[in-house]
Amino acid sequence: MSSRRSRSRHSSTVSRVNEDQINELVSNLQQLLPELRNRCSDKVSAARVLQETCNYIRNLHREVDDLSERLSELLANQDTTQAALIRSLLMQQQS
Amino acid sequence: MFSGKIRKIPLSRRSIRTRFAYKFSKALKELNQKRTFSSSLEAYNRRCYMVKMASYASLASAAGSRRTWSRALLWKIRRNKGLMRTNKSAAPRRRISSLISKKEENPNNNGEDLLGLEGLRKLVPGGEVMDALSLFDETADYIKCLTIQVQIMRKFVHFYSG
Numbered sequence: 001m002s003s004r005r006s007r008s009r010h011s012s013t014v015s016r017v018n019e020d021q022i023n024e025l026v027s028n029l030q031q032l033l034p035e036l037r038n039r040c041s042d043k044v045s046a047a048r049v050l051q052e053t054c055n056y057i058r059n060l061h062r063e064v065d066d067l068s069e070r071l072s073e074l075l076a077n078q079d080t081t082q083a084a085l086i087r088s089l090l091m092q093q094q095s
Numbered sequence: 096m097f098s099g100k101i102r103k104i105p106l107s108r109r110s111i112r113t114r115f116a117y118k119f120s121k122a123l124k125e126l127n128q129k130r131t132f133s134s135s136l137e138a139y140n141r142r143c144y145m146v147k148m149a150s151y152a153s154l155a156s157a158a159g160s161r162r163t164w165s166r167a168l169l170w171k172i173r174r175n176k177g178l179m180r181t182n183k184s185a186a187p188r189r190r191i192s193s194l195i196s197k198k199e200e201n202p203n204n205n206g207e208d209l210l211g212l213e214g215l216r217k218l219v220p221g222g223e224v225m226d227a228l229s230l231f232d233e234t235a236d237y238i239k240c241l242t243i244q245v246q247i248m249r250k251f252v253h254f255y256s257g
Binding site for chain 1: 123126127139142143144145146147150151211212214215218219227228231232234235237238239241242244245248249251252255256
C-alpha cells in the first residue's frame with residue numbers, strides 16, 4: 001500500500017520532468033552546438049545552452065534562406081544560358 | 096554493372112543525407128519544368144520561396160514520419176500550399192498572417208519557461224504542443240537534419256555554379 005502510494009507520488013514528479021533527464025538532454029544539445037561543443041558541460045548553464053540552441057537554429061534557417069535564394073538564381077541563369085545556347089545553335093543551322 | 100548494384104538499394108534504407116539530396120534534386124527539377132519566364136520581382140521572390148519550401152519539404156520527408164517535427168513541418172507546408180491555391184483570387188496574405196498572429200497570441204505557459212523553452216517552441220516545427228522531454232529530443236534531431244540540409248544545399252550551389 002505504502003509502495004503504491006510512493007509510486008503515485010513519484011509519477012507526479014516524473015510528469016514534471018526528471019532533473020537528471022533534463023541535464024542529459026541539455027548536454028546532448030550542447031554537443032551539437034559549435035559554439036559550446038568544446039566547453040566543459042558543468043561550466044555552461046542550461047539556460048545558456050538553450051539560448052545558443054535558439055541562435056544556432058535561427059542561423060541555420062537564415063542560411064537555408066540564403067542558399068535557396070542563390071540556388072533559385074543559379075537555376076534561372078542556368079536555364080537562360082541553356083536557352084541562349086540552343087538559340088545560337090538554331091541560328092547557326094538556319095544560316 | 097556497378098551503378099546497377101547501387102540503384103538496387105531502396106531509398107528508404109539509405110542515409111538521410113542521400114534521401115534529402117535525392118528528393119531535393121527531384122523537387123528542383125520539377126520546379127524548373129513549370130518555371131515561368133518572367134523576370135519580375137514578384138516572380139523572383141516566388142521562385143526563391145518555392146525553392147525554400149521544396150528544400151524543407153524534402154528534408155521533412157527524408158527524415159520520415161517518426162519524428163514530430165517532420166510531420167508538423169510537412170503539415171505546415173501543405174497547409175500553406177492549400178491556402179495559396181484556394182485564395183489566389185481572394186486576399187491570401189491577410190488570411191495567412193491572421194493565422195500566424197493568432198498562434199503567437201496564445202503560447203502555452205505551463206510554468207516551464209524558467210529554462211527559456213518558449214523560444215525553442217517557436218523555432219522547432221510542432222514545438223508548441225510538445226512536452227519538455229520530447230522538445231529536447233526533437234530539437235537535437237532537428238538541428239542534425241538542418242545541418243545536413245545546409246551542407247547538401249551548399250554542395251548543390253557549388254555544383255550549379257561550377
